[in-house]
Amino acid sequence: MSNLAELAAVYAQLSLLAFGGANAIIPEMQRQVVDVHHWMSAHEFAALFALAQAAPGPNMMVVSLVGWRVAGFWGALVTTAAVATPSSILTLLVSGVWYRFKDATWRKALQAGLQPVTAGLIMASAALLIQTTAVDWTAAAVTVVTAGLFIFTKLHPLAILAAAAVAGAVGLVG
């Protein structure tokens, strides 16, 4: 029960920090889940993140998966609801009046100011994840090669993820 309350508190806070979606809160999520609450190891967290990438749906799915891992079905429900509710209420309130301020100076200034912060946050998310997933040189090589494919080709992301998983299963990685 205390786990559920702690999960709710952690994810309700993360909700209002998730500028650009779950990607921005991965480092803080990892810090809370691994370092602060010791619910799992960094490797387990990276594995859950990978699982969530392999599933359809919003990139918030890692949240449900962490909840499920920590406290089962109710954990998944609590984390998903906790991460969705505060930001949804904010969106509900703001979306009604937003268009009125389309040309307002403060809106443009805020939009411009948030952009580089969001970029830096997501770079940090990627760096922290790579630090965890590069367990040996073969895994690091997978990251380098697939990053090139994700950025410079039009291949479906799922095809790239699947190819990596197959390469691992047949023994080329790990």
Added chain:
Amino acid sequence: MSETHPAPTVFDLFAGFFTVGVLGFGGVLPWARRMIVDQRKWLTQPEFTEMLGLCQFLPGGNIMNVTIALGSRFRGVAGAVASLLGLMTAPVAIVIALGIVYDRYADYAPVHRAFVALSAAAAAYMLSAAWKIASPLRGRPLAIAVAACTFVAIAVLRLPLQAAMPVLAICSTLLLWRFRA
């Protein structure tokens, strides 16, 4: 196409976003755009782009926020809730099913190795997203400096996000506004 399509019912909203959730491999945004603009014609392309712009600016998942903004525009709070539940139901069930499968077979060597490789590729996917999000900063030294400070604060110094984010956002807004190009 005509501007006056009948407003979707609460059930339409749930059903439309449910299909987006089921199909949304590799990210729901393209699937949501296809359903809302091309298939069900709830919004025109410019209307959708404008709504997405707002939703990216607010915290929370971008398309989760779109479900709220779009659902509430047509059917108030009930529409917002129905849209969000529609989007989330199938993916949550699928991801938990994957988790159960992973738990059962994690000790089996090929499965373990597959997940080592999958984790490495998923991290690369994040890197590619960072690359795309950072690309508008090219040629803007001040914006790049702000992004670098953010990176160091979070990835190197490991500062808590809820303390660092407001400070960074306010400093960045004031700085970029003061020296705007």
